[in-house]
Amino acid sequence: MKVDGKKVFWNEYQKDIADDQYFFVRSCVRQNFFPGAEEAFIRILRNDLGKDLYNDPNHTTCTGIGYHVDLVKLETTMTVIARQFALMSEAGYRNFVISCVTSFGLYNEILDIWEKHPEIEEQVRDYLYRSTGREFKIPENLVHASDIIFKFRGQIAAKTQYKLINQYTGKPLQVVEHIGCHYAKMFPEKGIGGAEHPYVLAGLIESLGGEVIDYPERRMCCGFGFRQYIVKASRGYSLSCTYRKMKSMEPYKPDLIVTNCPGCNFFFDRWQYVISETKRETYGEEGNGIPVLTYEEVAALALGYDPWDLGLQMHQVAVEPLLEKMGVDYDPALKYIGFSGKQLSKPQIPDLLKVY
Incomplete structure (x- = not known):
């Protein structure tokens, strides 16, 4: 997306x-699906960018999926999230970085509730103290991990060994960016570029030399939708959404x-099979x-990380064609x-889909 001519709109969504000095909360889903992605984020922040990133082993799931499928009560979810804030406060951090897009939406939803209904926040503080003896401070800065990579995309690009350039043609790779619904559709002001023109992934792609594809179903949901997949009888709806997206981008x-969402990453990858x-x-x-790669995996590949150390062999869709185009040095063995x-x-x- 080019921001020229959209300055007024763009300024509203910065x-x-x-x-x-980041307190990092990991994703229960991502640690199971693509565990190398979060490790790559930690390594990039600490080793390549020299940042202070604290990864607390005592933090837990936010209960987001359980909340969204009506298995976990909102009061319980708010108390769990209050405990995460307490861990941040106890560790001496005030900047909260969230790995999961579902969690990001949920944290913002709860902070919005507390701002509008301070009596609920006080009730949750009481729940937390009576159950754990802990107290917490509200983060001064709460962002998604893809926001951090976006912020430092220029520094990352300056250190890269590989670009999103086809080594055989010299042309930019054609890249689809997919933004998780809970990143900016719930609270557009919380996303870089808002819900209609999010730039958080496009900015990274362009900084690495790629070209972003604008296709008809670009802002459509991947189809995960919690109930659509967790309720087995509804999984056809999830699949049909991804199918519609794939047919739309195919030409x-x-x-x-x-992607910047663990569910989206999983379904675009697995549903292709x-x-x-x-x-x-x-x-x-x-x-x-x-x-289908996460933003950390793309950044790490560009920085020269070994694709198998990143766990790219855990993806259903083979990444070797991409590695060849980028000129990445890797050992198939x-x-x-x-x-x-x-x-x-x-x-x-598989019978049809190529793997290596």
């Missing part, structure tokens, strides 16, 4: 992002999909799928070698 021949088995369709070149040095079990080969 946000303050702290420069340093533009994307080289890559980048399901679609290939049920609809006999693939959307990449020569029977490949379109690789190490793809399924574990940290112990032993060969891991290889996944079964």
Whole structure:
């Protein structure tokens, strides 16, 4: 997105992002699906950018998914989140960084409730103190982890070994960016660029040399939607949403999909396999799928991190075509070698979707 001509609109959707000293809360979903992504974020912040990032092993899930499917009461969720703030306060931090987009939306929802209904905040403070003996301060700065990568995209770009440039043609890679619904659709002012023109991923992609694709269903939900997937009978709705998105982007021949939401990342990746088995369709070149990466994985690849150390072999859609286009130096023989040095079990080969 080009901001020229949109200055008034753009200024309404800027946000303050702290420069340093971050208290990081991880995602229960991401740690299971793509654990290397969060580790990459920590390494980039600490090692490449020299930032103070505290990763507290005592923090827990925010209960967001349980809350959104009506399994966990709002009062319980608010008390759990109050405990996270207490851990931040006890550690001496005031800048709160959230890995999960669902959590990001939920934290902002609860802060909005407390601002409008301070009596509820006081009640939650009482719940927390009586149950744990803890007290908390409200964060001075609360952002999503993709905001941090966006903020330092220039510094990251200056350190990169690889760009989002096709080494064979010299042209920018064509990239679809997908923003998780809970990043800015709930509270547009909390997202860089708002809900209609979010720039948090587009800015990173452009800084690394890629070109962002604008396609008809760009702002449509991936279909996760909690109840749509967690209720087994509703999973067809989830799949149909992703299918519609894939068909919409297909004519533009994307080289890559980048997301900032663990659910979106999972479903764009996994549903491509399901679609290939049920609809006999693939959307990449020569029977490949379109690789789906998180913003940290893209930044880490550009910085020269080993793709297998990042855990890219955990993705359903093979990333090798992307690595080849970017010119990334990698060893195919190490793809399924574990940290112990032993060969891991290889996944079964799908009928249609290519894997390596």
